[in-house]
Amino acid sequence: MKTQTVSEYNQVIRHCKELFKKKTLDYGTAWRILRISSITDQIFIKAQRIRSIQEKGSQKVNDPIADEFVGIINYCLIALIQISLADDERMELAYSELEPLYDQWAEATRGLLENKNHDYGEAWRDMRVSSMTDIILMKLYRVKQIEDNQGVTLVSEGIEANYQDMINYAVFCLIKLGYHHA
Numbered sequence: 707m708k709t710q711t712v713s714e715y716n717q718v719i720r721h722c723k724e725l726f727k728k729k730t731l732d733y734g735t736a737w738r739i740l741r742i743s744s745i746t747d748q749i750f751i752k753a754q755r756i757r758s759i760q761e762k763g764s765q766k767v768n769d770p771i772a773d774e775f776v777g778i779i780n781y782c783l784i785a786l787i788q789i790s791l792a793d794d795e796r797m798e799l800a801y802s803e804l805e806p807l808y809d810q811w812a813e814a815t816r817g818l819l820e821n822k823n824h825d826y827g828e829a830w831r832d833m834r835v836s837s838m839t840d841i842i843l844m845k846l847y848r849v850k851q852i853e854d855n856q857g858v859t860l861v862s863e864g865i866e867a868n869y870q871d872m873i874n875y876a877v878f879c880l881i882k883l884g885y886h887h888a
Contacts, residue, residue, distance in 0.1 A: 759774070845868045848868055
C-alpha cells in the first residue's frame, strides 16, 4: 500500500536523482576521488550551513536551504555508492552504471523509512525542521567517530545506516518545506 509519505518520498528522490543525473553528465564522476570521510565532511558543511541560517534567521548567499537538503541526500547516496564500489578503482563511471546503484540505495532507504514510520507513527510530521537538522548533525558526528575508529563499532549500527537515516531526515525536511510539490 502506498502511503502519502512514500509518495512524497518518491517525489523528493525523483528531484534529487534528476539533479544527480545532470551533475553527472556535467562533471562526470569527479566525486570518485573522495574518501568516505571527505564525503561526510561535505555533508557536514551543508548541514552546518542550514543550522547557521536557522539560528541567524537570515542568509547572505541566496542558495535556498532546500537545495542544501537535496545536497545532503545526494551526497549520502554518493557515499553509499562509493562504499558499494570500494573494490572498483575506476574514476569515471557512466551514469547508466550509477543509476541502478542510486536506485538500489534510494529504495533500500525508503524501505527503512517505511519500517520506522510504521513503528514511530510518523512522529517526524510533528517535529521541527530545525530539530531534524540537529539530528542530521548528530548522525554526522556519529559517522565521523565511526570513521575515526576505522569503522569499528561495539554496539552501534554502521555508517551505511547513519547515511540512510540522514537521507530520510533530509527528505522529511524537504516534505515539510513543501519541496515535494516542486
